[in-house]
Amino acid sequence: xxxxxxxxxxxxxxxxxxxxxxxxxxxxxxxxxxxxxxxxxxxxxxxxxxxxxxxxxxxxxxxxxxxxxxxxxxxxxxxxxxxxxxxxxxxxxxxxxxxxxxxxxxxxxxxxxxxxxxxxxxxxxxxxxxxxxxxxxxxxxxxxxxxxxxxxxxxxxxxxxxxxxxxxxxxxxxxxxxxxxxxxxxxxxxxxxxxxxxxxxxxxxxxxxxxxxxxxxxxxxxxxxxxxxxxxxxxxxxxxxxxxxxxxxxxxxxxxxxxxxxxxxxxxxxxxxxxxxxxxxxxxxxxxxx
Amino acid sequence: xxxxxxxxxxxxxxxxxxxxxxxxxxxxxxxxxxxxxxxxxxxxxxxxxxxxxxxxxxxxxxxxxxxxxxxxxxxxxxxxxxxxxxxxxxxxxxxxxxxxxxxxxxxxxxxxxxxxxxxxxxxxxxxxxxxxxxxxxxxxxxxxxxxxxxxxxxxxxxxxxxxxxxxxxxxxxxxxxxxxxxxxxxxxxxxxxxxxxxxxxxxxxxxxxxxxxxxxxxxxxxxxxxxxxxxxxxxxxxxxxxxxxxxxxxxxxxxxxxxxxxxxxxxxxxxxxxxx
Numbered sequence: 056x057x058x059x060x061x062x063x064x065x066x067x068x069x070x071x072x073x074x075x076x077x078x079x080x081x082x083x084x085x086x087x088x089x090x091x092x093x094x095x096x097x098x099x100x101x102x103x104x105x106x107x108x109x110x111x112x113x114x115x116x117x118x119x120x121x122x123x124x125x126x127x128x129x130x131x132x133x134x135x136x137x138x139x140x141x142x143x144x145x146x147x148x149x150x151x152x153x154x155x156x157x158x159x160x161x162x163x164x165x166x167x168x169x170x171x172x173x174x175x176x177x178x179x180x181x182x183x184x185x186x187x188x189x190x191x192x193x194x195x196x197x198x199x200x201x202x203x204x205x206x207x208x209x210x211x212x213x214x215x216x217x218x219x220x221x222x223x224x225x226x227x228x229x230x231x232x233x234x235x236x237x238x239x240x241x242x243x244x245x246x247x248x249x250x251x252x253x254x255x256x257x258x259x260x261x262x263x264x265x266x267x268x269x270x271x272x273x274x275x276x277x278x279x280x281x282x283x284x285x286x287x288x289x290x291x292x293x294x295x296x297x298x299x300x301x302x303x304x305x306x307x308x309x310x311x312x313x314x315x316x317x318x319x320x321x322x323x324x325x326x327x328x329x330x331x332x333x334x335x336x337x338x339x340x341x342x343x344x345x
Numbered sequence: 346x347x348x349x350x351x352x353x354x355x356x357x358x359x360x361x362x363x364x365x366x367x368x369x370x371x372x373x374x375x376x377x378x379x380x381x382x383x384x385x386x387x388x389x390x391x392x393x394x395x396x397x398x399x400x401x402x403x404x405x406x407x408x409x410x411x412x413x414x415x416x417x418x419x420x421x422x423x424x425x426x427x428x429x430x431x432x433x434x435x436x437x438x439x440x441x442x443x444x445x446x447x448x449x450x451x452x453x454x455x456x457x458x459x460x461x462x463x464x465x466x467x468x469x470x471x472x473x474x475x476x477x478x479x480x481x482x483x484x485x486x487x488x489x490x491x492x493x494x495x496x497x498x499x500x501x502x503x504x505x506x507x508x509x510x511x512x513x514x515x516x517x518x519x520x521x522x523x524x525x526x527x528x529x530x531x532x533x534x535x536x537x538x539x540x541x542x543x544x545x546x547x548x549x550x551x552x553x554x555x556x557x558x559x560x561x562x563x564x565x566x567x568x569x570x571x572x573x574x575x576x577x578x579x580x581x582x583x584x585x586x587x588x589x590x591x592x593x594x595x596x597x598x599x600x601x602x603x604x605x606x607x608x609x610x611x612x613x614x615x616x617x618x619x620x621x
Contacts, residue, residue: 064526065445068437072501073453075434079494080460086471145365151358159362161605162370168604169373170555172575173593177376179579180586187388187586189375222369228620231612266620273615280464283557283572287579301466308470309562318470325467332462336455 084325090318097312110319119295119303120320127299130214131278135271137218142225142270143263147255149226150233160230167223171283178216179205179288209289209297216284221277225270232266233259265338272335279328300324373597380404380590387586403591411574413592420570420596422485423560424553427492428500428546434493435500436542440534442501443508444516454505461498465558476563485568488560492553500549503614507541508534544610547603554600571596 094106114120145163153159166174182189183204191201204212236259244254280301285291291298291306298306304324308317378394379387386397407413442450472491473482481487511534519533557572564573575596578589604611612620 061445061526062447065441065447068441069453072434072438072457072497075494076457076460076497079497080463083468083471083475084463086474087468090470148358148362148365151362152355153362154355154359156362159366160608162366164604164608164611165370165373165601167611168551168555168601169597170572170575170600171557172561172572172579173376173597174372176575176578176589177372177593180589181375181379181387182372187390189392192390192392219369219372224615227608228612228616231620269616269620276462280466280558282466283561283576286561287576301464304466305469305562308473314470314474321464321467321470324464328462328464328467332459335462336459 087318087321087325090314091322093315095314095318097314106315110315111323114316114319114323119298120300120323122295123298123300123303126210126295126297127279127301129210130217130281130299131275133214134218134221134278135274137214138221138225138274139267139270141218141222142229145222145226146229146233147259149230160227164223164227166219167221167227169220171220172287174220175216175284175287178219179212183212205289206293209293213281213284213288213297216288217278217281220284221274224274228266228270229263232263236262268338272331272338275331276328276335279324279331300327373601376590377594379587380594382587384585384587387590403587404595407588407592407595411577411592413574413595416569416571416574417595419485419564419568420554420572423488423492423568423570424550426485426489427496427553428549430489430493431497431500431549432542432546435497435504435545439501439504439508440530443505443511444513454502457498457501461495465495469562472559473562482563483565483568487563488568488570491559491563492556495556495559496549496552499552499614500545503545503548503610504538504541506613507545508538510541511537544607545614547607548610548614551600551604551607 091110092105092107093103094109095103149156149159149163180188185191185201185203185206188201190204194201202208241254241258244258249257281299282301282305285297285299285302286305289297291302300320301324304317304320307313307320380403381399381401382393382397383400383402386393442454476482476487481490515533515537516529519529524533554570555572557576560570560572561576564570575589575593578585578592
C-alpha cells in the first residue's frame with residue numbers, strides 16, 4: 056500500500072531526473088528556434104537581426120540541402136537493407152548447432168564496440184586504400200582493377216563502413232529473438248512435412264517481424280545522425296557526395312559559422328527524427344502494457 | 346533434447362558460422378596485426394599476414410609523441426564520470442517509477458525516451474555557443490555533463506526494466522515486518538538490483554567511451570578523449586598506419602573486453618526492453 060509519505064518520496068526521487076531532462080530538452084531547443092529566426096554569423100558579430108523564416112527558405116532551397124537529404128536517405132536505406140538482409144541469414148546460421156558458438160558470437164559482435172573514428176580510419180587506410188590497402192591487393196590477385204573507394208565511390212565506402220558497425224547489432228537482436236522461438240512449433244511443422252523454406256516463411260519470419268521493426272527504428276535514429284565516420288574519412292566530399300544532413304549542419308555551424316542557417320537546418324533534422332521517433336515510441340509503449 | 350542434430354548439419358553450420366564470424370572480425374584482427382609491424386611493412390604489397398618483423402615500437406612511439414596516456418585518462422574520466430553521475434540521478438528515479446508507479450509513469454518514461462531521439466546536431470549550435478560563453482569548450486567537465494544527459498534516458502530505462510522484475514512480494518513482506526523505506530532500499534532492493542545495476546553501468550560505459558559526436562565537436566586537445574585523439578590521425582600527414590593501428594588497438598581493447606561481458610544485456614538495453 057502506497058502511503059502519502061511514500062508517494063511524496065517517490066515524487067521527490069523522480070524530480071531531479073525529470074527536471075534535468077526537461078532543461079536539457081527545452082533550453083537548447085528553444086535557443087535553436089530563436090537562432091533560426093536571426094541573421095547571425097559568428098564571423099560578423101553584432102550584426103544579429105530578426106529575419107523571420109528567411110533562414111529556412113535559404114536552408115531548404117540550398118542545393119546542398121537536397122543533395123544531403125538524398126545522401127542521408129541513401130545512407131540510412133542502404134545500411135538498413137545491408138544489416139537486415141545479412142543479419143537474418145547470419146542469425147539463422149548462428150542459431151544452428153554450431154561448435155564454439157559463444158566464440159563465434161564474440162567475433163560477430165566485436166565491431167559494435169569499436170569507436171566510430173577507429174573503424175572509419177582502419178577501413179579507409181588499411182582496407183580501402185587504392186594502392187596499399189588489403190582490398191586493392193585482393194582485387195589485383197583476382198585480376199581486377201582496384202577500386203579507388205573514396206574517389207570513385209565515396210558514399211558506398213561510407214555505407215560499407217557504417218554497415219559493418221551495425222551488422223552485429225542487427226544480428227544479435229535477431230539471434231536473441233530466434234532463441235526465444237518455440238522449438239516445438241518448428242518441430243511440429245517439420246513433422247507435418249513442412250519444408251525448411253516454408254517453416255522459415257510461415258513460422259520464423261513472422262516471429263522476427265517485431266525484432267526487425269525494432270532494429271529498423273533504432274538503427275534509423277542512429278543512422279540519421281552518422282557523423283564521425285564522415286568527419287574522419289571524406290569531410291563530406293568530394294564535393295557534396297558524402298555530405299549528409301548532420302554533416303551539412305555541422306559545416307554550416309562550425310566551418311562557415313552561419314548560426315542562423317545551421318539552426319534552421321537543426322530544426323529540420325529534429326522534425327525528421329521525430330517522425331521516426333513517433334513510431335518507435337508507439338512500439339515500445341505497447342510493450343510496456345504487456 | 347529437442348531436435349537431433351545430425352553430424353553433417355553440425356559440421357556445415359559450424360564451418361559456415363566460423364567463416365562468416367572470422368570475416369566480420371577480420372578488420373579488427375588486421376588492425377591488431379598491423380600495429381606490430383614497422384611502418385614499411387604496414388604499407389607493403391603483398392601484405393604479410395604473420396611472418397613479418399614483430400615489433401612493439403609503435404606502442405612506445407604513440408605514447409612518446411602524442412601523450413597517449415593523457416587522452417586515455419580523459420576517456421576514463423569522461424566515460425566513467427558521466428556514467429556514475431547518470432546512475433546517481435537515475436537510480437532514485439527508476440526506483441520510484443518501478444515501485445510507486447502512478448497513472449503518469451508510462452507517459453514520463455516515454456517522454457524520457459523521446460528526449461534521446463532528438464538528433465544531437467539539432468542542438469549543436471546552442472550547446473556550442475553556451476559552452477563557448479562559459480569556457481566549457483575542450484573541458485572534461487563539459488563533456489562529462491553532456492554525455493551524462495545524453496545517456497540518462499537509456500540508463501533510467503534499463504534500470505526501470507530491471508527493477509520492475511524484482512518480485513513485489515518480497516517488498517511487501519519486508520514492509521509487513523516493519524522495514525522502513527531506507528532499510529528496504531539497503532537490505533532488500535540493493536542486493537537484488539546489483540546485477541541490473543552492473544549491466545547498466547557496463548553498457549553505459551561503452552556508449553560513453555565510443556561517443557563521437559559531442560567529443561569531436563566540443564574537444565580539441567586538453568580534454569580530448571580517445572575518439573578525438575584517433576581522429577587526429579585522419580590528417581594527410583598522419584599516414585602512419587602502424588602507429589594508427591597501435592593507438593587504435595589501445596583505444597578499443599578495454600571496451601571490447603567490457604563489451605564481450607555485457608553482450609546479453611546489450612540487446613535488452615539498446616532496445617529499451619522491447620527484445621529480451
